[in-house]
Amino acid sequence: MSTIKHFISESVKKAQIDEFLQKELENAGYGGVEITRTPLGTHVVIYAMRPGVVIGRGGESIRQLAKTLEEKFGLPNPQISVAEIEVPELNAYIVASRIAAALRRGVHFRRAGFWALNRIMEAGALGAEIIISGKLRTERARYEKFRAGYLPKSGEPAMKYMRKAEVHVQLKPGIFGVKVRIMPPDAEFPDKIKILETIKKAPSETVETAETVEAKAEETEEKREAEG
The missing domain is CATH 3.30.300.20 (K homology (KH) domain)
Structure with missing residues (x-):
């Protein structure tokens, strides 16, 4: 082979x-x-x-x-x-399954899409996209797209960090498809610039040791004797 x-x-x-x-x-x-x-x-x-x-x-x-x-x-x-799975809202397949279950219960596709999108963004995702396709309102198939945040479609970040899932659900009008793309919060982008703040050092304080104190005391006594 x-x-x-x-x-x-x-x-x-x-x-x-x-x-x-x-x-x-x-x-x-x-x-x-x-x-x-x-x-x-x-x-x-x-x-x-x-x-x-x-x-x-x-x-x-x-x-x-x-x-x-x-x-x-x-x-x-x-x-x-x-x-x-600690954060289900950042798992693309779980989100797609929840949308499919909502459609199966008779929830309007726009309500299900916006609800899922808000949950994803509240969980801390950098960006998300949900596509629901099928006979949404007429006998002719079409698709509706819900998108928020920053979501690149190509390049290394999209290939390395993007979480994708696709689920199909059988409804009375026909088969509906649900596609979910999520960019997790830990994704790193090459065009993201970090500005480092300069830390100002505090002026060094002179610490008097025991020897320094004794030397100053001797100088004071010598001055008094000289004046006397």
């Missing part, structure tokens, strides 16, 4: 695993997965809002999940660890 085909097959497998975990761990607040090959097997990190649901009672659920990943997707010796 050539290198290009190898990377394509690995990317397809990761997308299939991600889609499988989305359905299996929906109640756990699934927020993404990282898969890393190691000499001893495969290290799988699952991000979730409720890690206890992923692990299960006595670790039964996570063992069954590891067995499924090995048999169904061919991951050699998968070692699964679960990481808790």
